[in-house]
Amino acid sequence: MVTKMHGGAQKVVYKIDCTNGFSCVLYVWDITMNYFQQEIAGQNTNAQSYGSEQFEINNRYLLEHSIRTPALYDMNKDRNPYDFDYALVEYVAGQAAEAYFSHSDSRVKDTIFQRLGDMITGMHAGESEIYGKPDQTEHDTGQCHLIQLQNAIIQLTYASEYIDVIRRNQGKLLDMLYKLESRVEPRRRYGYIHGELGPNHVLVTDQLEPCLIDIEGAGFYDIEHEHSFMEFRFGDFYRFLKNDNLDVNRKLFYQYHHHLSLISAGLKLAQRGYPDQQTAKGISDYHTRRALQFIES
Known part of the structure; x- marks a missing residue:
């Protein structure tokens, strides 16, 4: 079947x-x-x-x-x-990690997310002087965060075509992007990240062991990219996953990039017939609010 x-x-x-x-x-x-x-x-x-x-x-x-x-x-x-x-x-039998957010047994939740935190720490500890896929051998002279800078500009332009509040504030949002990027200092050591590590991309087995899925976007990159994404995707449970040795400016830049990028991503899913229209719209609306908070503070 x-x-x-x-x-x-x-x-x-x-x-x-x-x-x-x-x-x-x-x-x-x-x-x-x-x-x-x-x-x-x-x-x-x-x-x-x-x-x-x-x-x-x-x-x-x-x-x-x-x-x-x-x-x-x-x-x-x-x-x-x-x-x-x-x-x-x-086939890995189990549920997505987000199903355990509301689990009635706090010991079960603590076990799952502590194990996930240990897994992520171990994964991020894998290091390379080259960013990209594990089999990549060519050095890129540029900084990896500049890829996200250019992507954020593209996604902001797209979103401004369809969302009034983004169009009205496009200049301020763009200024904030450049301001945050200007604080990021050069780096040549990268950790191995999943790339889109939300609770929907972690299966939890019947033995409460975490298992990563949807791994196509993984590779060596700034681990701040991952942490800034996990922080809003895991909410209160991020406390099990956090790393106290991150570059604060780099993490803030990536956080802002995620918001701009996901405004556009949610919008495109809604426009292109994604089955869960409510979720698609919710993604765009949520990240619109978060991005605007950056220029209001």
């Missing part, structure tokens, strides 16, 4: 239950089913977090470093007979 699962915005996911009791998951990277196919075609930051090669590279790295993620059973990139890549991966 084949059942479609919630696969997010960039790939289609199915659970396969075989007659002998074995279960696995099918990942399908069909660009026509991707809600950000226009951005991927334009080779912007979305292209760095999409595709079978990205998954394969990061899956290998995570498992080699004892970071729990579903095992890869088989990968097909021949584009024959289908014109898309697909993979069979391990």
Whole structure:
């Protein structure tokens, strides 16, 4: 039996239950089913977090470093007979970490998020002098945060076309972006990050062990990028994940970038027929409010 699962915005996911009791998951990277196919075609930051090669590279790295993620059973990139890549991966029984936010047993919650915090600390401890994928060998002379600077400008421009309050404040929002970026000092050491580590991208097994999914966007980068994202995605539970040795200015810049980027992301999901329209609108509205708080304070 084949059942479609919630696969997010960039790939289609199915659970396969075989007659002998074995279960696995099918990942399908069909660009026509991707809600950000226009951005991927334009080779912007979305292209760095999409595709079978990205998954394969990061899956290998995570498992080699004892970071729990579903095992890869088989990968097909021949584009024959289908014109898309697909993979069979391990089925991990469990719930997303966000399901435990309201769990009645505080000991269960403490166990899960402490284990996740330990996992993230270990993952971020992997270091490289080169930012990008684990197999990357070429040095880029630029600073990685400038990628986010350019992306924020693009997303702010897009959002200003559709959201009145963003259009009215576009100049102030842009000034704040440059102000925060000007405080970021050069760096040449990067940690390994997931790239979009929200509680929906952490499965919790029946043994209360965290398991990372949707790993295509992982790679070596500023760990402040990850922490600034996790802080608003995990809310009160971020206290289990926090790192007291971060660059404060870099983290603040990335936080602001996330808000600008996610205004546009939520807007695009809503415009492009994402099934959960309420969630898409909620993303855009929430990050609009958060971005405006930066220029009001």
